[in-house]
Amino acid sequence: MAKSYVSTTINGESAEYLCEPQQTLLDVLRDVVGLTGSKEGCASGDCGACSVLLDGTLVCSCLVLGVEAEGKSILTVEGVAQGDKLHPVQQKFLEHAALQCGFCTPGLIVASKALLDSNPNPTETEIRYWLAGNLCRCTGYDKIVRAVQDAGAVMRGETV
Amino acid sequence: MNYIDSNLKVVGTRPIRPDGVDKVTGRAIYAADTRASGMLWGKILRSPHAHARIVSIDTSKAEKLAGVRAVVTSADFPNIASEEAFVGEGPMNFRDLSANIMARGKALYEGHAVAAVAATTQAIAEDALALIDVKYEVLPHVIDVDEAMADNAPVLHDDMFTSGVTPKPAKASNIAKVVTFKKGDVEAGFKTAEVIVEGTYTTKPVHQAYIEPHACLATYGSDGQITIHSSSQGHFMVRAYTAKLLGMDIANIRCTPAEIGGGFGGKTLVYLEPVAVALSRKTGKSVKMQMTREEVFRGSGPTSGASMDVKIGAKKDGTIVAVNQILKFQAGAFAGSPIGPGCMCGLALYDIEHINVVGYDVVSNRPKVAAYRAPGAPITSFAIESALDELADKLGMDPLTLREKNAARNGSKTHYGVTHSNIGFEQVLAAVKTHPHWKTPVKTGQARGLACGFWFNIGGESSANVHINEDGSVSAATGSPDVGGSRASMGMMVAEVLGISVDKVRTTVADTASIGFTFLTGGSRVTFATGMAVTQAAEKVVDELKKRAAMIWEIQADAVEWRDGKAFPAGSNAGAFEPLDLAAIALKAGRTGGPINAEVSVNAQGAGAGFGAHICDVSVDKETGAVTIERYTAIQDVGKAIHPSYVEGQIQGGAVQGIGWALNEEYIYNDKGQMENPGFLDYRCPVASDIPMIEAVLVEVPNPRHPFGARGVGEVPIVPPMAAIGNAIRRATGVSMPHLPMSPPTILAALSAAGK
Numbered sequence: 001m002a003k004s005y006v007s008t009t010i011n012g013e014s015a016e017y018l019c020e021p022q023q024t025l026l027d028v029l030r031d032v033v034g035l036t037g038s039k040e041g042c043a044s045g046d047c048g049a050c051s052v053l054l055d056g057t058l059v060c061s062c063l064v065l066g067v068e069a070e071g072k073s074i075l076t077v078e079g080v081a082q083g084d085k086l087h088p089v090q091q092k093f094l095e096h097a098a099l100q101c102g103f104c105t106p107g108l109i110v111a112s113k114a115l116l117d118s119n120p121n122p123t124e125t126e127i128r129y130w131l132a133g134n135l136c137r138c139t140g141y142d143k144i145v146r147a148v149q150d151a152g153a154v155m156r157g158e159t160v
Numbered sequence: 161m162n163y164i165d166s167n168l169k170v171v172g173t174r175p176i177r178p179d180g181v182d183k184v185t186g187r188a189i190y191a192a193d194t195r196a197s198g199m200l201w202g203k204i205l206r207s208p209h210a211h212a213r214i215v216s217i218d219t220s221k222a223e224k225l226a227g228v229r230a231v232v233t234s235a236d237f238p239n240i241a242s243e244e245a246f247v248g249e250g251p252m253n254f255r256d257l258s259a260n261i262m263a264r265g266k267a268l269y270e271g272h273a274v275a276a277v278a279a280t281t282q283a284i285a286e287d288a289l290a291l292i293d294v295k296y297e298v299l300p301h302v303i304d305v306d307e308a309m310a311d312n313a314p315v316l317h318d319d320m321f322t323s324g325v326t327p328k329p330a331k332a333s334n335i336a337k338v339v340t341f342k343k344g345d346v347e348a349g350f351k352t353a354e355v356i357v358e359g360t361y362t363t364k365p366v367h368q369a370y371i372e373p374h375a376c377l378a379t380y381g382s383d384g385q386i387t388i389h390s391s392s393q394g395h396f397m398v399r400a401y402t403a404k405l406l407g408m409d410i411a412n413i414r415c416t417p418a419e420i421g422g423g424f425g426g427k428t429l430v431y432l433e434p435v436a437v438a439l440s441r442k443t444g445k446s447v448k449m450q451m452t453r454e455e456v457f458r459g460s461g462p463t464s465g466a467s468m469d470v471k472i473g474a475k476k477d478g479t480i481v482a483v484n485q486i487l488k489f490q491a492g493a494f495a496g497s498p499i500g501p502g503c504m505c506g507l508a509l510y511d512i513e514h515i516n517v518v519g520y521d522v523v524s525n526r527p528k529v530a531a532y533r534a535p536g537a538p539i540t541s542f543a544i545e546s547a548l549d550e551l552a553d554k555l556g557m558d559p560l561t562l563r564e565k566n567a568a569r570n571g572s573k574t575h576y577g578v579t580h581s582n583i584g585f586e587q588v589l590a591a592v593k594t595h596p597h598w599k600t601p602v603k604t605g606q607a608r609g610l611a612c613g614f615w616f617n618i619g620g621e622s623s624a625n626v627h628i629n630e631d632g633s634v635s636a637a638t639g640s641p642d643v644g645g646s647r648a649s650m651g652m653m654v655a656e657v658l659g660i661s662v663d664k665v666r667t668t669v670a671d672t673a674s675i676g677f678t679f680l681t682g683g684s685r686v687t688f689a690t691g692m693a694v695t696q697a698a699e700k701v702v703d704e705l706k707k708r709a710a711m712i713w714e715i716q717a718d719a720v721e722w723r724d725g726k727a728f729p730a731g732s733n734a735g736a737f738e739p740l741d742l743a744a745i746a747l748k749a750g751r752t753g754g755p756i757n758a759e760v761s762v763n764a765q766g767a768g769a770g771f772g773a774h775i776c777d778v779s780v781d782k783e784t785g786a787v788t789i790e791r792y793t794a795i796q797d798v799g800k801a802i803h804p805s806y807v808e809g810q811i812q813g814g815a816v817q818g819i820g821w822a823l824n825e826e827y828i829y830n831d832k833g834q835m836e837n838p839g840f841l842d843y844r845c846p847v848a849s850d851i852p853m854i855e856a857v858l859v860e861v862p863n864p865r866h867p868f869g870a871r872g873v874g875e876v877p878i879v880p881p882m883a884a885i886g887n888a889i890r891r892a893t894g895v896s897m898p899h900l901p902m903s904p905p906t907i908l909a910a911l912s913a914a915g916k
Binding site: 020030035036037038039040041042043044046047049076077078080081086090093094095096097099100101102103104105106109124125127128129131132133134135136137138139140141142143144145 | 174176177179180181183184185186187188189190192193283368369370371372373419420421422423424450452453643644645803805806808809810812813814815816817839840841845846847848849850851853854856
């Protein structure tokens with residue numbers, strides 16, 4: 001089958017790739033573009049390990065086709081830090097030990113950033129429901145929720 | 161050396177883990193993230209039948225498909241003789257494992273591998289699977305453990321004659337073995353009982369549900385040299401199993417541990433690696449394989465489901481005098497459920513005079529079980545801790561008081577022969593008693609449950625290396641895959657011994673060619689056993705550093721002392737010298753004997769058993785049957801928390817896995833023996849909105865057999881939740897909850913049956 005040409009933006013830089021029409025954005029990112037930070041945990045949109053932002057909207061990249069990224073802007077976990085400066089969400093995940101195996105972490109970092117971008121001061125319940133699409137089997141979520149709360153405080157300029 | 165009462169500077173603090181930045185930026189390399197030049201993709205064809213004879217496999221059409229490079233079946237693997245393996249966690253037979261990774265003669269469960277393909281793309285490999293023509297003779301199947309034990313049950317293995325009974329049975333059955341543990345005289349004990357409770361409890365198989373599916377990349381060179389990059393809880397385990405299953409020398413296989421995306425016991429055996437090597441051998445190319453989530457559910461091991469009977473007799477003052485327990489554990493398609501620990505762990509918490517425990521290891525047409533966090537213990541404790549709660553009610557006694565009265569202490573002898581020493585169960589119960597959660601009155605509309613848990617913890621073989629680099633920075637390596645932050649705790653122990661800051665130590669997990677043998681990460685052994693090895697390696701390095709300083713100063717080595725990361729003259733008699741730090745000594749290493757390095761291998765003994773107690777408040781919606789966990793506190797003796805955040809994380813994560821086990825998780829089968837919920841939508845693990853904050857309380861009763869007092873912490877927290885929640889639901893509804901999961905339909909049925 002002929003491949004499709006896609007012109008898009010990935011982590012702030014223009015990018016182009018060829019992909020099969022049926023290939024998911026996750027497979028394109030991992031196998032074509034070479035960005036393996038987004039993980040496949042289920043390929044059915046249930047675990048959130050492949051979460052990316054598509055034009056600012058949080059999506060499971062396993063449920064999006066590679067061709068759908070045409071003309072759009074994709075943010076993956078690789079684009080969350082600014083150079084060597086970690087995003088507050090990343091920094092707080094480290095400080096709070098909010099990861100154990102780290103496999104769900106890329107998706108949780110992207111999802112948490114998206115939450116704080118749209119809701120700078122979420123309640124615990126809002127955090128828990130926003131992250132309900134990101135499975136973590138290691139931590140029991142406690143430290144993740146605290147890390148997101150703390151990152152929010154940093155982004156609001158309340159703490160460092 | 162023992163540092164338990166020392167003034168510790170690094171151990172007990174909460175530094176950022178050395179592999180942290182890689183894991184929050186997407187740089188960390190997990191098993192599926194690697195590629196090799198010219199590699200092929202491997203896929204596995206799985207049986208759609210729960211039980212079927214494989215009449216024939218015709219691979220010719222698949223082999224002709226453009227892009228297909230090889231197809232393998234069991235004919236491509238050596239026929240392995242029955243031999244007990246001590247490679248992974250829990251019982252294993254090499255012959256069974258060989259037949260599990262590629263069915264031989266019969267498919268024993270839906271999802272059982274029957275053939276595998278290597279092709280240039282994943283899509284072609286998948287297309288090729290559909291072209292493999294397998295002729296099956298479908299056989300009657302059995303899923304349930306009690307049904308599998310029935311006389312007329314379909315028999316999976318016609319050479320399975322129950323072991324552990326005399327005389328040896330004349331007829332093959334699905335009961336692989338019977339184990340018995342006796343203490344005292346249980347019949348005499350029950351005669352002295354004034355109050356008796358009895359119950360039958362069942363649990364369903366639950367999957368470890370690590371988010372990372374199994375994956376590997378294997379290369380077989382024409383010189384017979386093999387490299388494997390895979391996600392596992394033990395790359396030495398992968399090497400040993402692969403060598404045995406393919407009839408190769410261990411030395412020819414080099415296994416590199418990828419970052420592991422969760423295991424919880426489920427990655428203590430192999431599924432893909434020997435298949436990938438076989439495909440690579442046949443094609444001359446590297447072969448990459450990764451399971452889909454559906455394959456993980458259908459083809460890899462959950463833990464056992466079980467059916468259990470419990471009878472407990474007590475005096476009116478609450479003294480438990482006798483316990484009878486019968487446990488029937490599903491092993492899946494091959495023998496090897498965690499029936500041993502199941503028989504041991506439930507009653508190890510209590511000092512009881514008369515005990516009789518009988519356990520059955522039973523095969524049925526399900527995936528072969530794998531270890532899951534404290535294998536066997538959560539199952540048995542669900543029965544025991546639930547029955548204890550009913551006993552407390554019957555006695556009119558507080559459930560904590562009942563446990564305090566019967567708690568095992570140092571010197572208590574268990575029914576499996578071990579006498580407890582240096583345990584902290586009483587301290588855990590004392591911490592329950594004084595905790596605000598326990599002391600706060602239960603809120604209206606809610607109810608509170610308490611349950612306790614135990615795991616032996618294990619030690620075993622570990623190797624570690626500590627190297628002082630040319631600039632005085634420190635590299636530490638171990639053979640233990642890091643499943644939850646162990647690089648941090650290893651580095652912290654090294655830094656503590658060397659007297660330097662933890663950021664001067666970089667810890668790595670070394671491949672099988674780069675470090676001595678290390679048993680897998682499991683049983684809560686790494687901080688204990690590998691921690692012991694890395695501490696001893698650091699101590700040897702300190703001895704060497706003192707020698708080097710002595711050479712530089714031209715004094716006797718015993719005239720040098722080491723503190724705060726520097727060599728000092730031991731006293732004024734030793735001479736007046738400026739202290740030498742690591743960098744100063746490293747600079748002159750070439751002139752004082754060469755590289756400064758120590759590798760230590762240990763077989764660590766004295767792991768120190770772990771005890772925990774969980775308190776939970778629930779509310780039950782009696783219209784829907786839904787349970788809400790309102791508050792949850794987990795208290796545990798951790799010996800010494802090396803990195804308290806990761807210790808808390810183990811406890812919180814274990815508790816939440818237990819909450820899933822209690823409320824939602826189960827394998828659902830149709831009448832053909834096929835799993836109907838092989839995905840995260842229908843196999844419902846807890847999500848963030850299901851769960852409150854989990855308060856982890858660390859009780860520290862040092863384990864004297866570990867240099868810093870550590871004991872394993874990862875297993876205990878999954879043991880109490882099912883009974884703690886069940887007890888709370890029983891108190892909320894007035895109805896006993898002997899069957900897991902306590903999902904809305906189960907609860908509604910129980911309420912309805914009780915006329916509520």
